Amino acid sequence: MLSYRIKLGIVPVRRDVTPRPGIFNWEVAERRGRELTEAVIARYGDEQTEFVDIKGVNPVDVMINEEDAQKIIERFQAEKVDGVFFINANFGNEEAIGVVAAALKVPVCIWAPLDDRFDPDGMRYTDSQCGIFGVSRMLQRRNIPFSHIETCRLDAPAFERDFTRFENVVCMVRNFRTLKVAQVGMRPRPFCSVIFNEGELMRKFDIRTIPINLAVIVDKYNRILETRKEELEKGKELLLSRYEMDDLTPPLLEKVYAFVLLYEEIFEEYGVGAISAECWTAMQLAVGAMPCTAYSVLADKGYLISCESDMHAVITMVLLASATRGKKIPFLGEFTVRHPENENAELLWHCGPFAYSLKAPDSKAKNVNMRQWFRVKDGSYTVARFEEDNGVYRILNGTAKATTGPYTFGTYLWAEFDGLERWEDKLIDGPYIHHCVEVEGDVTAEIAEFCRYIPMLENDPMDR
Numbered sequence: 001m002l003s004y005r006i007k008l009g010i011v012p013v014r015r016d017v018t019p020r021p022g023i024f025n026w027e028v029a030e031r032r033g034r035e036l037t038e039a040v041i042a043r044y045g046d047e048q049t050e051f052v053d054i055k056g057v058n059p060v061d062v063m064i065n066e067e068d069a070q071k072i073i074e075r076f077q078a079e080k081v082d083g084v085f086f087i088n089a090n091f092g093n094e095e096a097i098g099v100v101a102a103a104l105k106v107p108v109c110i111w112a113p114l115d116d117r118f119d120p121d122g123m124r125y126t127d128s129q130c131g132i133f134g135v136s137r138m139l140q141r142r143n144i145p146f147s148h149i150e151t152c153r154l155d156a157p158a159f160e161r162d163f164t165r166f167e168n169v170v171c172m173v174r175n176f177r178t179l180k181v182a183q184v185g186m187r188p189r190p191f192c193s194v195i196f197n198e199g200e201l202m203r204k205f206d207i208r209t210i211p212i213n214l215a216v217i218v219d220k221y222n223r224i225l226e227t228r229k230e231e232l233e234k235g236k237e238l239l240l241s242r243y244e245m246d247d248l249t250p251p252l253l254e255k256v257y258a259f260v261l262l263y264e265e266i267f268e269e270y271g272v273g274a275i276s277a278e279c280w281t282a283m284q285l286a287v288g289a290m291p292c293t294a295y296s297v298l299a300d301k302g303y304l305i306s307c308e309s310d311m312h313a314v315i316t317m318v319l320l321a322s323a324t325r326g327k328k329i330p331f332l333g334e335f336t337v338r339h340p341e342n343e344n345a346e347l348l349w350h351c352g353p354f355a356y357s358l359k360a361p362d363s364k365a366k367n368v369n370m371r372q373w374f375r376v377k378d379g380s381y382t383v384a385r386f387e388e389d390n391g392v393y394r395i396l397n398g399t400a401k402a403t404t405g406p407y408t409f410g411t412y413l414w415a416e417f418d419g420l421e422r423w424e425d426k427l428i429d430g431p432y433i434h435h436c437v438e439v440e441g442d443v444t445a446e447i448a449e450f451c452r453y454i455p456m457l458e459n460d461p462m463d464r
Helices: 026-044 066-079 094-104 128-141 157-177 198-205 214-227 229-242 250-270 282-287 292-300 311-323 420-429 444-453
Strands: 006-013 049-052 083-088 108-113 147-152 180-184 208-212 274-277 334-338 345-350 366-368 371-375 380-389 392-402 411-416 437-440 457-461
Touching: 006 026, 006 066, 006 094, 006 157, 026 049, 026 083, 026 157, 049 066, 066 094, 083 094, 083 128, 083 157, 094 108, 094 128, 108 128, 108 157, 128 147, 147 157, 157 311, 157 444, 180 250, 180 311, 198 208, 208 214, 208 250, 214 229, 214 250, 214 282, 229 250, 229 292, 250 274, 250 282, 250 292, 274 311, 292 371, 311 380, 311 437, 311 444, 334 420, 345 420, 380 411, 380 444, 392 444, 444 457
Parallel strands: 006 049, 006 083, 083 108, 108 147, 180 208, 180 274, 371 411, 392 457
Antiparallel strands: 334 345, 345 411, 366 371, 380 392, 380 437, 392 411
């Protein structure tokens, strides 16, 4: 499974300059750096974010020069940090920051706290914002991508917004760079639209696909039916408690739940972060059951599976889940039909794999032919698609809001866009297909920042 825990190095920095009487005082900068470091750790350290500080690197616990930088690199490499946050305690030190950032090759964020001390005699003790401009230019000259937080106080809303975004982006980058995806079966024959290039994914992004033959799947599935009957019975009761059932489905519920146990085994055995799976043709022929409802159960357990062998869709799911640190569950709602009355609304639909927790409270949950029927809850959503064309990779992204629409079968969301015709043009003109992924909330800013760190991936925003 994916991990949404990250480890951040945190580095207060001051310029290594000759002190001048009264102004730009070393002691003020060092005290400020230490206090801000402790405050950031106290405010943002939790079960998902662990900090690694630089205490003991030198007597003042603030990076001053390149000798300190080398010690910090060694510590952060040993701790395997996923990102680094630099605090400009005064001017900062652009050379030392550049050395650390270049060596670690992880996302970095720079921040200049507001320079707010002005004495009656005209003295001021820090020029942190002045220094951040030099730091940013150093990183640009060394072709090091970076994030930044606008100059502000630590308790400003802008700091919380931008620091949280950086945490989310660090999680996206770490999961993307270490991603392994199991490929269960082949694509359905008519679905040329989901073709992908396994070699390019590995060469450009080091994304590894692990093929799993359906013969192996069937063997595991049949063993589960024979040996895990108690778990299957409990699973059956869970499904019966959730849905209004048709006549066909209840006798098959243990076979449906067997997919939950099967895919849990696949994730564990192969050590993958996500699965792209063949579903609606081979599975019913092979084992006499459909996995759609099982995908719903698995999604609420934190497992990401795309149906119809859509590898690019499940990569999109990984990115959107990581952008929310696992707090929101993505779903594969494809553009299906336009709203009959609202010219800017579209049916984002699939036959039944959405997480059950996404169900609108007033929507009755049915299960028909082993597939869920319900409407997704109201809210605002990010809509995105990772895709390739002629070796160029892009990620389409924008936002939509839930709206009212006709009742229909399957799992679905009626979504209203700001200019649906532009989305239709984009999906038809390419290089995208109608299989898009949605997640609650607006993470388009996270997607844009993430693309800074992935040089062969282009951001393609619809909301401009």
